[in-house]
Amino acid sequence: MTTVVTAFSPGTRRGFELLLIVVSVAVSCAAYALVGLAVDGMLPVRLLAIGGGLLGLGLALHVVIRVAAPYADPVLVPIALLINGIGLVMIHRLDLAEDTSFAVRQLGATAIGIVAAGALLVVLRDHRRLRAYTYTAMVVGLVLLLLPLVPGLGQEVRGARIWIDLGVTTFQPAELGKIAVVVFFAGYLVVARDTLSLVGPKVLGLRLPRARDLGPILVAWVASVGILVFERDLGTSLLFFGIFVAMLYVATERVSWIVIGLGLFVAGCLVAYELFGHVRNRVRVWLDPFDPELVTGPSYQVVQGMYGMADGGLLGTGLGRGSPDIVPFAESDFIVASLGEELGLAGLFAVLVLYGILVQRGLRTAIGVRDGFGKLLAAGLAFSIALQVFVVAGGVTGLIPLTGLTMPLLAYGGSSLLGSWLVVALLLRVSDLARRPDLPVRPGAPAPALSPQDENPTQVVRLP
Template sequence: MSQTGSLMGFVHRRRRGAELFLLVLALMVGIGAYAAVGLGVEGVVPADLVGYGGWLTALIVGAHVTVRLVAPYADPVLLPLVAALNGLGLAVLRRLDLTYEANGLDQHTFARQQLIWMTLGVVLFIAALVLLRDHRVLQRFTYTAGLTGILLLILPFLPFIGREINGARIWINVAGFSFQPGEVAKVMLVIAFAGYLVLHRDALALAGRRVVFVDLPRGRDLGPIMAMFGVSMMILVLQNDLGSSLLFFGLFLVMLYVATERPGWLVVGGLLFGAGALAAYTFVGNVQNRFNFWLRPMDYYDQSPGSFQLVEALFGQGWGGLIGRGFGNGFPERVPFAYSDFIVSTIGEELGLTAVMAIILCYGLIVERALRIALISRDGFGKLLAVGLGAIVALQVFVVIGGVTGLIPLTGLTTPFLSYGGSSLVANWVVVALLLRVSDQARRPAPRLEPVDDSGADSESTQVVKLK
């Protein structure tokens, strides 16, 4: 490396070849797991393996080609990680489909429907990258995104289209299709929070009034975003969707801390969370039940509502041990929602703790890449957008896997890219597209400046070195 290169920075390589190699490994995971399901459950290779593998390969290759053409400097690790998780999730759903059919239960086509939703997610992924050439354009729609997010959260309250499932009113039903608008709302609120915080970060960071150990900003600076956050939280509480409430609260707190760089906000947020949790436990029966199930699961095993699902999931994971029982040798169907909220328990029972740790590592890498993107981003909006999108994945994975493994009370969220659910899968593919767009902008060489050479120096010494 030249001396000028060491002073001015490195040039990011495109690394699309590395991404392609990792995608091949990811496809081997997805297609191999699908074949292993057929061998483990039915004793033969699935008859539709070629068609399934071709469809999955076409989707992933289409996403890769799009990134290569319109975002050549994007992060090369994100897409393979997502492809591997999505492929493994499809295989596990197929395993549950075969078990339900063998036991004479209702015909389920979770894997087929999830593949259709994945197709839609990849299409929107491609559309987002092609249409959104600069993520900074989203900053113009700060308040529009915030209002849209709140309206999406209100939709389940509307008559005729709003639906209540398992005690939570978070679904809408249009033309026979169920959709969870909160999944899209989380992306809209990340854009809104990032746009507002980057615009008012100086005012929020400056001390307005010191209360105990926290420097609070002026009310007129913090008021609008607090109002937006309060309305969204109120809606989520009224919907009895405490998992999403925790997700949005954590998202807001993380982005506020990153924007202001004041640790005091974490303390304030922790105190508010503790007070809110205590109030919810005291006055909300559903929250009290979940805490009781978490603390004493065996005491509520036979009750309704009870801890039957949690106990069966914990026993299944314990039976799976370190390397699992193998596809077809477990009993994940004993857990009613093994295909959605408890899909990690299915993986833990049949693939063992090793597979669960590998999945957690994949999610950790996704979050790490998002934070890396935030660090190298050249604009404040891109930094906060990447942090917010990474925080969504981190918080959701912690809440879901923590609940299934007994670390924290159950909350009812889906595991990104693994669990069955169209709205979650589609929204998370858009999240990945936004992260890739920010990373492409951040890793792209800085614009070349015209050298000014009035001294007659040779052109080589006046060349502008590309920034990292």
């Protein structure tokens, strides 16, 4: 083991985070004002309320981070806040066209999500504690995924049974269930990765796993197909299985798991296509949305979204100057099409770049943290965002069949916002440990020993 002693001590960079939060809110407020000027010819009445509320929430979370996670990644919160703010702007623009008040509700949901994120940072001071609840997280995740099937509690919305009725509102438990499932996968794979990666026959250059080691991926596949069968939720089943395969590859670095996962995915798609009419309809809409038999029915939403994005072109019609309200569920399922119409391809690409930065910071956290559980947890959370963005944007643009998921942090929906902000909070917690400087070592003192989970053969000791 080589010991490297350096006098460098990284700062917390909380000042940089504060500056980025102010810039994020300023950009959101400017866009909010442009919508009001374009639609009504005057600044929106609620500009100060929305802008002040968003800034207050961002500053409150910033203060919590300073106290509870001072070394956390300084870019995560500003990027998440900016995406959230852009979503508020577009929802407000649709409110003006449809005479609704979804933006105020979205701000309330944002407050709940940010407060929950701050509370999680205060309560959970070390992400490694979650490893003790690996199988508890599995049970919680499965219960949350299956709650919509409970008679009298679950609700069917547009053919999918993914909601539960809480009396005053509805909730989509899968948004929290995916977080619990990621915790379980991380805890399980950090223990089983040696068996899954080192043992098995080699066929055609690929080291295949033993038959008994296929159990976990088969269970994940059966569970995802079960969600698709009973809840008719193509998006959640795809996200659930995709996260597991991605984390399995990160844990084992074996391409064979990707090959097996893709094979099972194709098999599941073929089975679903043969058994379920709503899956066949979505595939038909994907292959030929302009079919005269579909254009006034199943493919109407997709076609209207495509027309809107085509009308936006490269630079868009301008905020407040398009017609995104003619697309059904423009504030939730098709908010990507709404942004594409008024911001154009350039604006939509800029939003996707923001998501790319968010995912990159998550993966960077996974690389930087030492413990194996933290690596898998951060990677799984980052992949959950990346997969969800790909599935939603791909469905709206016609790259893949439409699934019904919503864009994290951007689309209207309290469940999605709560789950997304909790994901950000967990990434903040892991990044705090990843970026925290090591304890100083006095000259002549022995270097600290590596923990059993430390995979880095070089110990770096930073002095203040």
